[in-house]
Amino acid sequence: MVFASRVAYAYDRARAHPPEVSGQVAGAMAGEVSGVEDPVFLELGVGTGRIALPLIARGYRYLALDTSSAMLDVFRQKVAGVTRKVRILQADARDIPLEDESVDAVVVVHLWHLLEDWPRALAEALRVLRPGGVLLEGWDEAEASEDFRVQEAWRRFVAEEGVKVERGRHRRRLGQVEAALKELGLAPRTGVVARWTEERSLRQSLENIQERLYSFTWTVPEEVHHRAVVQLWAWAEAEYGDLDRTFPIPWRFVLRVTRLAL
Ligand code: SAM
Numbered sequence: 001m002v003f004a005s006r007v008a009y010a011y012d013r014a015r016a017h018p019p020e021v022s023g024q025v026a027g028a029m030a031g032e033v034s035g036v037e038d039p040v041f042l043e044l045g046v047g048t049g050r051i052a053l054p055l056i057a058r059g060y061r062y063l064a065l066d067t068s069s070a071m072l073d074v075f076r077q078k079v080a081g082v083t084r085k086v087r088i089l090q091a092d093a094r095d096i097p098l099e100d101e102s103v104d105a106v107v108v109v110h111l112w113h114l115l116e117d118w119p120r121a122l123a124e125a126l127r128v129l130r131p132g133g134v135l136l137e138g139w140d141e142a143e144a145s146e147d148f149r150v151q152e153a154w155r156r157f158v159a160e161e162g163v164k165v166e167r168g169r170h171r172r173r174l175g176q177v178e179a180a181l182k183e184l185g186l187a188p189r190t191g192v193v194a195r196w197t198e199e200r201s202l203r204q205s206l207e208n209i210q211e212r213l214y215s216f217t218w219t220v221p222e223e224v225h226h227r228a229v230v231q232l233w234a235w236a237e238a239e240y241g242d243l244d245r246t247f248p249i250p251w252r253f254v255l256r257v258t259r260l261a262l
Contacts, residue, residue, distance in 0.1 A: 007070070007211060007212070007213070008048060008068070008070040008071045008073065008074045009074060010207075010211045010213060011047065011048060011071070011213055012047075012048035012050070012074050012078075014204070014208050014211075014213050015047075015048075015050060015140075015213075016050055017050055017194075017196075017253070018196055018198075020194075020196070021194045021196050021253060022050070022053075022054040023054060024193055024194040024253070025051065025054070025138065025193055025194055025253050025255070026051075026054035026055050026057075026058060027193075028193035028194075028255050029041075029051075029055060029105070029107065029136050029138075029255070030055065030058060030060070032105065032134045032136060032257055032259075033060075033104050033105050033134065036104050038061065039060060039061070039104035039105060040060075040061045040062075040063065040102070040103045040104050040105075041055060041060050041061065041062045041063065041103065041104070041105045041106075041107055042062075042063040042065060042096070042098065042103040042105070042106050042107070042128060043062070043063070043064055043065060043106075043107040043108070043109075044065055044093040044096075044106065044107070044108050044111055044121065044125060045065070045066055045067075045093060045108065045109070045110070045111035045114070046064040046065060046066045046071075046072075046075060047066060047068075047071045047075070047110075048071055048074040048075050048078065049064065049074075049075040049078050049079060051107060051109050051138065052064055052075070052079075052086075052107075053078060053079065055107075056079060056082055056085065056086055057082065059085065060085065061085045061086075062085060062086045062087070063086075063087050063089060063098070063103065064079075064086060064087070064088050064089065065089040065090075065091050065093060065096065066089075066090065066091075067090065067091070067092055067093075069090060072088055072090055075088070076088060093108075093111065093115065093121040093124060093125075094115065094117060094120040094121045094124060095120075095124065096124045096125075096127070096128055098128045099128070100127055100128065101127075101128070101129065101130045101131065101133075102128055102130070103128050103129060103130065103133065104129075104130055104133050104134070105129075105133060105134050105135075105136055106125040106128065106129055106133070106134075106135050106136065107136045107138070108125065108135070108136070108137045108138075109137070109138040109139060110139060110140075110170070112137075112170075112173045112174065112176075112177050113169050113170040113172075113173040113174075113215065114215055118173065118176070118177065119180060122177060122180060122181075126184075126260070129260050130260075131260055131261060131262050132259065132260060132261070132262040133259070133260050134257055134258065134259050134260070135181075135188075135256075135257070135258040135259075135260075136255065136256075136257060137174070137177070137188075137255070137256040137258075138193075138253060138254065138255050138256070139170070139174065139253070139254050140251055140252075140253055140254075141251065141252050141253075141254055142249050142250065142251050143249070143250040143251075145200075145247060145248065145249040145250070146200075146202065146205065146247040147200060147205045147247075147249055150202065150205040150206060150209065150232070150236065151205075151209065151214075151216075153232055153235050153236070154209050154217075154228055154229070154232050155167075157227070157228035157231040157232060157235075158220055158224060158225070158228045161224045161227065161228065163220055163221070163224050165216055165217075165219070165220065166216065166219075167216070169215075169216065170215075174256075178190075178256070181258050186258050186259075186260070187258070187259075188256050188257065188258040189256070189257055189258075190254060190255070190256040190257075191254070191255060192252045192253070192254055192255075193253055193254070193255045194252065194253040195250070195251065195252045195253075196251050197248050197249065197250050197251070198248070198249045198251060199246040199247070199248060199249075200246060200247060200249055201243065201244050201245065201246045201247075202236055202240050202242075202243045202244070202245060202246075202247070203243040203244055206229075206232060206233060206236055206243065209229065209232065210229045210232075212225065
């Protein structure tokens with residue numbers, strides 16, 4: 001997926017965490033390097049920096065890696081003024097341009113499911129970690145809400161065009177990565193580090209699908225997506241009437257911590 005600038009900005013707006021959640025997530029990650037002097041973080045697939053910025057604001061050295069120039073452009077603007085300890089690497093997570101054992105923490109949030117050959121990126125993450133370093137994998141999980149109904153309706157319209165959209169890919173991939181870590185003799189531990197409720201309008205849910213902000217939409221051909229979206233708006237208007245009505249989405253942020261042996 002190549003992100004256009006417009007999509008990078010839309011992604012940044014749609015995926016932002018509330019400030020207290022950003023603080024809780026950063027606090028949980030920072031706690032994992034508390035014994036290390038001036039630790040170095042590396043984030044694979046940093047995107048527009050919603051995880052990185054609160055850590056950078058705490059004064060950590062941060063290596064921000066991503067393949068997408070559009071995402072990195074937004075990140076660069078957001079980080080302007082506090083860049084002294086930030087290095088931007090436009091590079092591939094499967095081929096990290098860093099020395100072995102050169103960072104204290106590798107952060108990976110919502111990336112694994114985008115990489116077919118994720119074992120290469122995982123091997124690279126473990127290669128650049130110092131002994132005693134931590135792999136910090138995070139993800140957002142939502143409970144069922146109207147947003148899910150909107151997504152399901154879009155899937156139905158796409159399916160009627162003969163295109164099947166895979167479900168649960170992100171969760172399956174997280175399970176595969178966990179199994180790979182355990183096979184290496186490592187002991188990942190998983191916990192919820194933040195909970196919050198988002199009020200989202202139906203219009204926003206529809207726009208997120210229309211703009212293809214979710215990776216599950218990326219495999220659908222443009223004409224099929226376009227027709228499904230036209231049907232989706234008509235369905236939503238008939239179903240809900242007022243599209244500016246908001247509904248709650250209960251969220252949690254999950255952190256999986258894997259520490260390498262010293
Ligand atoms: N981690 C950020 C967050 O949680 O907000 C961004 C997540 S976004 C879903 C995935 C990011 O991974 C995008 O910015 C994309 O450009 C980047 N990406 C995709 N494939 C990549 C690869 N092979 N190497 C590095 N970054 C990649």
